[in-house]
Amino acid sequence: xxxxxxxxxxxxLKKRGLNILIENELLADLRGRYYETAIDKKVESxxxxxxxxxxxxxxxxxQNVSYSKIKEFMGITTDSNLNKILYEDYxxxxxxxxxxxxxxxxxxxxxxxxxxxxANEQTFRQLYPALFRQGRN
Numbered sequence: 001x002x003x004x005x006x007x008x009x010x011x012x013l014k015k016r017g018l019n020i021l022i023e024n025e026l027l028a029d030l031r032g033r034y035y036e037t038a039i040d041k042k043v044e045s046x047x048x049x050x051x052x053x054x055x056x057x058x059x060x061x062x063q064n065v066s067y068s069k070i071k072e073f074m075g076i077t078t079d080s081n082l083n084k085i086l087y088e089d090y091x092x093x094x095x096x097x098x099x100x101x102x103x104x105x106x107x108x109x110x111x112x113x114x115x116x117x118x119a120n121e122q123t124f125r126q127l128y129p130a131l132f133r134q135g136r137n
Contacts, residue, residue: 006034040091046113047085047092050101054086056118057105057131065104074104107131 001009013026058064067082079097084090092098102109107128111117117124124131
């Protein structure tokens with residue numbers, strides 16, 4: 001549902017002349033469906049960008065991030081669904097997971113989630129030269 005469709009449905013609902021309590025409940029339900037869909041789309045988009053950047057960083061470092069590699073290298077445990085988020089169809093729902101991956105690769109989390117590292121590789125090479133060195137050590 002687009003914002004225009006939501007507005008149209010709100011106007012249609014208000015024209016029905018329902019009891020104010022019923023109208024408010026129906027409006028809340030209508031808005032809830034719109035926002036749930038909009039939020040889910042954004043979470044999916046951010047998750048896809050995260051995956052794309054992690055695969056790109058994995059090729060640069062010759063090492064893909066995983067639950068066990070974070071435990072081994074960083075000495076911490078993270079979201080047990082990390083591998084499913086990165087390599088299956090789970091969505092990122094816990095921001096600490098993204099921050100942990102960012103720390104693993106030494107990149108700001110904002111870039112990992114909202115920028116396309118591969119498409120802007122030259123810019124990021126200049127800004128973060130250490131990021132593009134191969135290997136973890």
